[in-house]
Amino acid sequence: MTIKEIQEEIIEEFVGFDDWMDKYAYLIELGTDLSGLESQYQTDQNLIKGCQSKVWFNAKLEDGVVKIEADSDAIIVKGIAALLIRVFNNQTPEAIMNADLHFIDEIGLKQHLSPTRSNGLVAMVKQIKMYGLAFNQKMNN
Amino acid sequence: MTIDINKIRHDFLILSEKIYGKSLVYFDNAATSQTPTQVTDVMLEYYNKYNSNIHRGVHYLSNKSTEGAENARIKVQKFINAEHSHEVIFTRGTTESVNLVANSFGECYISEGDEVLVSEMEHHSNIVPWQMLCQRKKAILKVLPFNDNGELMLEKLPELITDRTKILAVNHISNALGTTNPIKEIIDFAHSKNVPVLIDAAQSVQHKKIDVQALDADFLVFSGHKLYGPTGIGVLYGKEKYLNEMPPWQGGGEMIQEVTFEKTTYNELPFKFEAGTPNYIAEIGLGAAIDYVEAIGLDVIDAYEQELLDYATEKFQAIPNMKIYGTAKHKSSLISFLVEGIHFYDMGMLLDQMGIAVRTGTHCAEPVMTHFGIEGTVRASFAFYNTKEEIDVLIAGIEKVCKMFGAKTV
Numbered sequence A: 001m002t003i004k005e006i007q008e009e010i011i012e013e014f015v016g017f018d019d020w021m022d023k024y025a026y027l028i029e030l031g032t033d034l035s036g037l038e039s040q041y042q043t044d045q046n047l048i049k050g051c052q053s054k055v056w057f058n059a060k061l062e063d064g065v066v067k068i069e070a071d072s073d074a075i076i077v078k079g080i081a082a083l084l085i086r087v088f089n090n091q092t093p094e095a096i097m098n099a100d101l102h103f104i105d106e107i108g109l110k111q112h113l114s115p116t117r118s119n120g121l122v123a124m125v126k127q128i129k130m131y132g133l134a135f136n137q138k139m140n141n
Numbered sequence B: 001m002t003i004d005i006n007k008i009r010h011d012f013l014i015l016s017e018k019i020y021g022k023s024l025v026y027f028d029n030a031a032t033s034q035t036p037t038q039v040t041d042v043m044l045e046y047y048n049k050y051n052s053n054i055h056r057g058v059h060y061l062s063n064k065s066t067e068g069a070e071n072a073r074i075k076v077q078k079f080i081n082a083e084h085s086h087e088v089i090f091t092r093g094t095t096e097s098v099n100l101v102a103n104s105f106g107e108c109y110i111s112e113g114d115e116v117l118v119s120e121m122e123h124h125s126n127i128v129p130w131q132m133l134c135q136r137k138k139a140i141l142k143v144l145p146f147n148d149n150g151e152l153m154l155e156k157l158p159e160l161i162t163d164r165t166k167i168l169a170v171n172h173i174s175n176a177l178g179t180t181n182p183i184k185e186i187i188d189f190a191h192s193k194n195v196p197v198l199i200d201a202a203q204s205v206q207h208k209k210i211d212v213q214a215l216d217a218d219f220l221v222f223s224g225h226k227l228y229g230p231t232g233i234g235v236l237y238g239k240e241k242y243l244n245e246m247p248p249w250q251g252g253g254e255m256i257q258e259v260t261f262e263k264t265t266y267n268e269l270p271f272k273f274e275a276g277t278p279n280y281i282a283e284i285g286l287g288a289a290i291d292y293v294e295a296i297g298l299d300v301i302d303a304y305e306q307e308l309l310d311y312a313t314e315k316f317q318a319i320p321n322m323k324i325y326g327t328a329k330h331k332s333s334l335i336s337f338l339v340e341g342i343h344f345y346d347m348g349m350l351l352d353q354m355g356i357a358v359r360t361g362t363h364c365a366e367p368v369m370t371h372f373g374i375e376g377t378v379r380a381s382f383a384f385y386n387t388k389e390e391i392d393v394l395i396a397g398i399e400k401v402c403k404m405f406g407a408k409t410v
Ligand SMILES: Cc1ncc(COP(=O)(O)O)c(C=O)c1O
Pocket: B030, B031, B092, B093, B094, B095, B096, B123, B125, B126, B171, B173, B174, B175, B200, B202, B203, B223, B364
């Protein structure tokens, strides 16, 4: 699926939630289920330090697509990270580079990705985009 | 006298705001308190009727503004019972007040090898300025520790204060733990060793009657925005004898007597320390905030807030896996806590969805978190306009969050 299609799918899923509790319960579930990063990857180098929660993030290029892993000490943040991984994982650097990320807005989680939130997610999206750019350059060289 | 809660809540318009369609429950008072219309009205009136730069005009408006601002200084003087009104310096807030003392007092009295003593439970604004000073002067920063209840270990004072100690800076009430420190005892001991003391009263002026003369405090600092006043205004109280000896910190207009390119002579107190156009409308607002709390009475406020604290503490303790950080015998009306297995940010985010405003994180007191080996806490802080019903809403909220997590974890 394309980044756009995956986003549509997520939006579709979230339409089913009547109230905020269901939505956050689902995020908690996603966060709990995300395998996260093995402790050897929970390094300072992979750490995005928001002052409220930590996000560890790792990306690599494999067979022309980007493999993304992430972890957080806060479960809901980890749940949102799981959604971001679902959207970006196994996509080409070019697709990531050019992606228009709109689902966060539409599923009502915009507040968590606003630059004033120091939870590491904003930096994570920035990082994913940067990796897209960097890997794309690497592939074209 | 008791609190007429319905009447009081009408004074704070923000309290009837809806957040995500739910009634706001505001429990982040230790960060910033809300402002009653009695304060905003006065400020608006000055903007609309008397606004003009102070201390320099010949005209009517300037005189009115000057009078308003200087009356506010006298209100602060009386509020903390300072001997002279010129011992009250207006600043941007607690942080700027501490920086002023660290720079100016530090310039005057601290040299290489001297020592500055702070406590382990200080807000960063009462650590970092001293650390910077110590780096500049090659002086040594020493730390008075606290025990696991969050009480300062005063028995360590005799060994920590040496003949090189030049100042002791300590908070009256800890913003991260709620501990009320026995500052009179601390000041008396420090003075017996000839060490002056700076009291960070940012968390106490809104709860306790302060008398700087009875305390014999050498410096005392606080912010307007935690005292139901406006943002951007704060106070440095200093004893005249120190303020007179200390050099000015910032240079500019207002703080001078005579200026030539060869030499400048400085204005007298308090203006020596108030360079530039001050935030005079906020000064006037702070004065109005002081009038407001004094009309209710700090003893009445304190008693009611203690009632809220006791009520909340009991309810908190009944929640499984709840840990309260800060269990000192003398505490002010805030609870710093974690529920085992639930990250403070998750807790804060979910409470926010219910319209409940709490603070999460380190509360600008990282050493306190380090002491307990944690990354942060959730903090609910209560003011006199809060109610037991609101505490019930918080408790139900926390229980709801626990349930959401209980179903998913373990
Ligand atoms: C104990 C204490 N000291 C200092 C400060 C800093 O106050 P301000 O940010 O108003 O300068 C605060 C505010 O958070 C505080 O709680």
